[in-house]
Amino acid sequence: MSLLSRVNYILDESCAFSICLIVLAVDAYRMLCYDSHFYVPIFITSGCLTAGLSKGLKRVINQSRPPGAPKLSPGMPSNHATALSFLCVSTVFELQKFSEHTVVHGLVPTNRWKLSPIHMAPDIPVNWVKPLQAFVILYSVYLTRLRVVHGHHTMAQVVVGYIFGASCAALCLIANYAGFAGGPPGGRVDALSFPMKTMAAAISTFILLVAIHAACRSLIRGHALLSPTMHFVVAKGSSEMNAE
Template sequence: MTVELIRTPILKNATSNDHEGFRISHRLSSEFRAGFLSDGLEYTINKMSKWLVAALFGALIIWKHDGEALWIAMGCAMNCWLAIALKNILNHKRPISTLRSDPGMPSSHSQSIFFGVLFVILSMVKYVGLNGNTVVAGVLTLSSGSYLSWLRVSNKFHTISQVLVGAVVGAIFSALWFQAWYAFVLQAFTASFGVRIAVFLGSASLCVCFLLYIFKNGLTEEL
């Protein structure tokens, strides 16, 4: 009887402790999963954003494979070179300098993204016209670009001003580049073999130089 009286509270305490341990473990596991999904997923999307934009432009260039595709490729490369030049000129520190050693103004990610965003929207309006479908597609494109750019702020790689300046510069450069093609380059490209050669060589050389720059600075290095 004495043994039973002693064993019973011990078993009850052990069972209670097991349940409490399970609840704590379950809560910690849930918090870890929530943190991973909120932080890890955003970080992964942010890391992939530049490659996603590059892949989309690459697919567009391969699909069109014409003079305009070469002009787009040249514009992409020149936009990236412009971002690098502006970084060195402005020499604006990032919010956390230990994450990246290079300057942060403007954000080259947002500049590249909004170059693509505006070029896609302008192309849709040019080829399809302004209607309900292009408005919806344009809003979705703009929203996606804005979200990818915002990830640069939420992941502490850039300040809001650096991202906004990059977006504005990229959009302006995109509009000017798009307009230049239809204003005078297309006519010259169609009429002159020399212009076609110049556009081809210019596009190829700029893209190759930029790829060499990326490889030289490491594929994992943020721009």
């Protein structure tokens, strides 16, 4: 197996777990450095709920995965594609939002943990924003494509999953920001009262723990199916080379 095939396999198998680690790191950064910014945990939770809804749709539609797929569960729509597109749209929007201003009113960094110097928002240089947005989009599309390459889903299943996740993210962004002006930069969720934020934080924490547990189970199942999946990838790569 070529180096690229091995890298693709690792990226595909660790997709769910790596997404959880990334979003938790971003969540921790925002919560530690900004007192009132509540946007990130709410949208991560919304992404988890969207993935859960996608899983429910799988049971309803009950469309089989392609022949030879490592899993026997229904495949329409792809959960990985749904989660990737939701986080992609949310991240691209957030990057664009913070690149439009030199200082965002209401988003004042406290840096009380003394971890590192933290600048006024935007904390990402403006000339980095477009490359970062392009990277996020390409990375999410590439990982989605790997679900087809490695035989987990058909092209239709990942396309539907990607569109579903992106649509849910757009609806969440519209609900949070549409018609909301002059308030906190995080939109309506940042304008919630303290008791409401406390309740939302508790619910978000519970949902995130459930999502992490599900991701870990998926990772363990992936290792259990390591041999058949690797054989599938090797066989497919060999057939493509022979065809050439």
